[in-house]
Ligand code: HEC
């Protein structure tokens with residue numbers, strides 16, 4: 001830039017500065033322009049993008065986690081630091097003080113300089129408020145549990161199958177595989193408690209689906225029944241609890257007509273047939289063992305959720321199932337209700353702890369180990385002396 005130009009520009013600048021910018025109409029005009037642009041943008045967003053609708057409001061849905069819109073999240077989060085009795089401090093006092101501070105700011109800091117180092121009060125008050133809002137919003141987003149999806153579990157048959165699986169995992173350890181109840185064995189905190197049957201006609205005829213749902217959702221905590229609904233600190237979604245109820249209803253209530261394809265039995269073995277993990281053992285384990293032998297159970301390290309786990313986990317890994325030698329396998333000994341001394345010299349009691357496994361299933365485990373634990377149906381068929389029967393099923 002040459003000197004000439006520089007001077008000219010300087011003169012222009014001084015003149016403009018002396019004249020000043022008028023609030024009306026200059027500033028108002030600019031504001032209007034920006035407001036108008038934003039307005040057009042909003043209309044565009046509303047027309048072409050829209051807002052994702054949440055599911056229809058359902059007063060029965062206890063799992064719904066209500067949350068304010070994102071721009072109010074910080075207020076909501078701030079409220080969590082205030083005890084309920086003095087709620088007004090969080091809802092009115094603190095936000096009130098913050099707003100007053102913002103209003104007072106131009107009076108507290110009248111410095112005309114625009115340089116930030118000369119505006120310590122204004123900058124610090126503003127920073128505290130902005131950081132507070134941003135920080136609280138982030139904290140709220142992080143600590144908000146994910147809203148569960150409300151997916152339906154499909155046909156009744158699918159629900160029964162899913163419900164059966166969930167029941168085996170979450171309920172069988174206390175209520176037993178067929179809901180027959182009895183003395184609780186091997187469950188911390190409830191050892192020796194006597195649980196009444198939940199599969200009896202009495203129970204089924206006097207409890208509606210909604211009642212069963214609520215019991216599972218909220219638990220009966222004074223009696224030792226834990227809550228399972230996400231809304232009550234449990235780990236099951238509504239659709240999953242519904243599946244469990246469907247399973248209970250169609251399996252235990254003789255008035256309910258079970259759809260043909262919903263009967264989930266464990267295929268019976270015929271003479272000379274070798275069971276496979278895929279078809280037989282996984283089904284028995286799922287129904288009678290996995291409720292205790294799975295990840296997250298503190299009192300034992302033997303997982304039975306997969307082929308690999310059955311063979312290779314546990315304090316006594318390697319001795320639980322010994323290919324070709326059922327008698328020496330700890331698993332068989334526990335099923336025969338002998339006390340086994342494990343490698344950490346702890347006693348392992350009878351399995352399942354509360355009562356005998358059905359003889360046909362004990363026999364299934366024995367034949368499987370005897371044959372060297374075949375994993376797939378094809379492997380098992382190759383070891384069998386007879387072809388597997390096509391459609392026979394054991395009593396469910
Ligand atoms: C830790 C043990 C435990 C587990 C696991 C458990 N319950 Fe319970 N449940 C109880 C106890 C204890 C009661 C109280 C009933 C009693 O004392 O006979 C109960 C009560 C119930 C009842 C109510 C009986 C009535 O009064 O009508 C139902 C139904 C039930 N449970 C279903 C389930 C289902 C389904 C699951 C799995 C999602 C489950 N429970 C998991 C311990 C348990």
Ligand code: HEC
Pocket residue numbers: 173185186187285288289290291292293299300301302313314315316317320330331334335342347348349351352353354357
């Ligand atoms: C009610 C809970 C429960 C059920 C159901 C259950 N177990 Fe166990 N099991 C345990 C506990 C707890 C241990 C740890 C040892 C102990 O305290 O007796 C264990 C240990 C074992 C062990 C020793 C594993 C090792 O390496 O330490 C074997 C084998 C076993 N169980 C087999 C089975 C089989 C097979 C089934 C199903 C037919 C079954 N269990 C069902 C609770 C259960």
